[in-house]
Amino acid sequence: MNYQNRDDLYLYFKKVIDDEVAKLAVQLQKDIDELKQEAQVTIEKELQEQQDVIIDVTKLEIERDHHFKIAKLQREKDLEIMSVRRELLDKLFDQLESELLKFRASKEYTPWLENKIKQYNMNDFKLVEIEKDDAIASTLLKGDHLKLTDGLIGGFIAYTKDGKNIIDQSLKNRIRDAKEWFYDNAKWFSDVEAK
Numbered sequence: 001m002n003y004q005n006r007d008d009l010y011l012y013f014k015k016v017i018d019d020e021v022a023k024l025a026v027q028l029q030k031d032i033d034e035l036k037q038e039a040q041v042t043i044e045k046e047l048q049e050q051q052d053v054i055i056d057v058t059k060l061e062i063e064r065d066h067h068f069k070i071a072k073l074q075r076e077k078d079l080e081i082m083s084v085r086r087e088l089l090d091k092l093f094d095q096l097e098s099e100l101l102k103f104r105a106s107k108e109y110t111p112w113l114e115n116k117i118k119q120y121n122m123n124d125f126k127l128v129e130i131e132k133d134d135a136i137a138s139t140l141l142k143g144d145h146l147k148l149t150d151g152l153i154g155g156f157i158a159y160t161k162d163g164k165n166i167i168d169q170s171l172k173n174r175i176r177d178a179k180e181w182f183y184d185n186a187k188w189f190s191d192v193e194a195k
Helices: 005-104 109-118 133-140 171-185 190-194
Strands: 126-130 146-149 156-160 166-168
Touching: 005 109, 005 171, 109 133, 109 156, 133 190
Parallel strands: 126 146
Antiparallel strands: 126 156, 156 166
């Protein structure tokens, strides 16, 4: 390295410095590109995570709304079913009352009522209620202690003299017994309970 003058030395150092600067510039550009790539990956990852969170929240909101709608529809259907069941029960017990009125008008009613009366000493009762338009009961149960009532359908209700006991042999009581039995034994609700 023999440099003749300062200009040669200057050019030499300038060339070395320029080469080093060029290498540094290339390395810096490479580092910048890597940092940009890392930043872009990080940003994309954060955006994806935010998007996933938004999707999950939206999904939960949609599912919640869906469950509320299903629950509302289920309640509406349950009320509708209850209403239909109530109508059917009313028809059933109206039909039962109609059949009991037919029974009271039939020839089987007199022996049935006689059999019920024979089970008790009617002198032990201070009051006996019968249906006001039940001619057979009026004929079979005579006396001052007889009270004509509306709504018994047929049969009688007897009250003991001591007031401690009531004997209810009315056909209306048979309807009450039938309703009680039905509510205790009907399997109408087993399908709902199984769900």
